[in-house]
Amino acid sequence: MDTNLPVSAHPRVVIIGCGFAGLRLAKELRHAPVQVVVIDRNNYHNFQPLLYQVATGALEADSIAYPIRKIFAGQKNFFYRMADVQRVAPERNVVHTSVGDIRYDYLVIATGSLTNFFGIESIEKNAMQIKSIPNALNLRSFIFQNFEKALLTENPEEKQALLNIVVVGGGPTGVEISGSLAEMRRHVLPKDYPELDLKQMQVILVEAGPAVLGPMSAKSQQESKRYLEELGVIVRLNTSIKRFENCRAYYSDTEYIPTENLIWAAGVNGAEVPGLPPEVVARNKRISVNRWNQVEGFQNVFAIGDVANMVTEEMPRGMPMLAPVAQQQAELLADNLQRIMRNEAPKNFEYVNKGVMAIVSRNKAVVDLPKDVHFSGILGWFTWLFVHLMTLVGFRNKVVAFVDWAFSYFSSDQALRLIIRPFSRRDVKDDQGKKKAEHQNSTPEYNPAPPAIQTPVAR
Template sequence: MDTNLPVSAQPRVVIVGCGFGGLRLAKALRHAPVQVVVIDRNNYHNFQPLLYQVATGALEADSIAYPIRKIFAGQPNFFYRMADVQRVDTARNTVHTSVGDIRYDHLVLATGSLTNFFGIESLEKNAMQIKSIPNSLNLRSFIFQNFEKALLTADPAEKQALLNIVVVGGGPTGVEISGSLAEMRKHVLPKDYPELDLRQMKIILVEAGKELLGPMSVKSQQDALRYMQELGVEVRLNTSIKRFENCRAYYSDTEFIPTENLIWAAGVNGAEVPGLPTEVVARNKRITVNAWNQVEGLPNVFAIGDVANMVTEEMPRGLPMLAPVAQQQADLLAKNLQRLLQGQPPEPFVYNNKGVMAIVSRNKAVVDLPGNVHFNGFFGWLTWLFVHLMTLVGFRNKVVAFIDWAFSYFSSDQALRLIIRPFSRRDVKDDQGKKKAEHNTATPEYNPTPPAIQVR
């Protein structure tokens, strides 16, 4: 029991997940009269907004990750256990993990989100995603492996499928990786692959809605679409991918885009933890919480960040799944936990919207601030760089990211085009680290297009 954690007279706060919310909460409890235990399957915190830059070779993985133990070195009330959480037992105040059971006095779920494939099995098996550092490294290897294969094939149809990249989802992640790939096609790939006619390479951004960057202002949506078109990205709005198999991304029963590279950035679910009452888990797998992030019906269990479904009058579908929401909830929860220990009532959470932004490519970004303030272009790009640089954990990571960005900007090059670990889809795992069902992983022999099927 308790996996060798020291016995303490102080109440134990167990935090599941060390993302933006869990990290902020554990730090905020530094001087609180509690024992803080963080459980995470990874021994590092990773900066998810920059995963796409790892995937496209702009940054190395260790530039956006930082060891959890190093972050909390010198915090005497902090303890970390590397484990997978299997379920929680709220009746016994226990978390069951892959390394043993851990007792808690207060439990905080900060598990974040998982990719939502909307029940489409072929996409879950075959599409690439960028929710974690391993995902990003796999995607980077996979794209460059397919370029190497394109050099060797004499079949024009197979070569086209290897070169085409389809990005599904017109939110910030989809827009940012599409822009990064377009920059790579223009500045980087011609140097590495002069034998390939890269004019044949298509980057296609598919969005089921009627605009890109749905949560942002109309001006930002229009600017993002214009930037995409200037970069040569083919944007298909009001289009859904129905299935993905045999190098074909189908958007109807018969029409498809030939591609071996499909990047799924179209939706997320909350990363719920088994063991909670079914009535507190919403349809999108987020956990219903009240105004002070307490799980309904469980007075000593809380949820923050992406996994928390806090409904307000202004946001009846729940607060947005953004890092600032998780960090602000963590700050307030740290205060409320101490208030509860002192027998004082908790304070309700009020979200302070500081704005949203998205980068498209160099000198091209869109920023929305409160009060209907909008700006874009070079100033928006600088703002995006500054905010993300300052938010990175660790001085070294800030310096390395700044140097890499400066090098890329002035040289129009990216140095990290390495296939360090060749990737096969047989090795791919889902967001929870579980191996997916095996399926055909090599690029299949490209079948001639049947007369009844339309290729676009």
């Protein structure tokens, strides 16, 4: 038991996950009379909002990740164990991990979210997702591998499928990656692939709802759609991809878009941890918590960030799954844990919305601030760059990202397009990093059978 953690006179706070929420909580507890134990399966903190830039070769993976031990160097009450949490046993105050059991006095679950494939098996098997650094690197390699393959094939439908990129989900991730791919088509690919007719390559953003950037203002929705279309992205609203097999993304029983490259950014579920009673896990797999982030029915178990389902009058569907929510919940919980230890009443969580933004391409971003303040274009773009640069963890990462962005801006180039992780769908792993057995034979072979109806995709 306890995986060689030192015995302490202070209560032990075990935090599962070192994302935005877990990292902020562990930092806020640095002077508290507690032993802080962070468990994460990765030994780095991953800055997810910039994953799409790694996927499209604009940033190095190293500049959006930071080693956990380095972040906490010098924090005396901090301990880290690299492990996968398999189960919690709240009746015994124990966490079962891949490296052994860890006892706790207070448990904080900050495990974030997982891609939601809505139970569509063909999409889960064959689509690419963008939730982790390995996902982003796989995506980058896969797309460039397919351009190499497109050079070799004589079959027009196969070539079209290799070149087409379908992005499903018109939220910020879908918009950002579509814009970035369209820019790559305009500025980067013609230099690298002069033999390919890139007019054939289509970037298609498919959204089930009536607008992109659903939760943002109407102005942001309209402007981002216009920006995307100016870049040549085909935006298909009110359309759902129902299955993806044999290099065809079907949006009805017979109609499809030919593509090898389907990026699924259509939704997430909470990354719940087994062991909690089913009644505290909501439909979206988020864990139901009260206004102190305490898990319903438990005195010493808490959940924060994406995995926490905090329903309030203003937010009847739960707090948005955003980094500032995770960070603000962590800050309050650090204070509340110390209040609880002093037998004082905890404070209720109130989300302070400082604004939301999304970038489409260079000089084009949309920003919504509280009190209906909206701006876009180059001012929005500078704001987006500044906020993301400032929130990156680590000075080195800020400098490297700044240099990479400045280089891309002045050269219209994205330098990082090496296929260093040759990728096949046989390598697909789930979000827990485990190989999925069912993927072993799932590489979709291109099926040259004549299509029933081919989607009319205009440019």
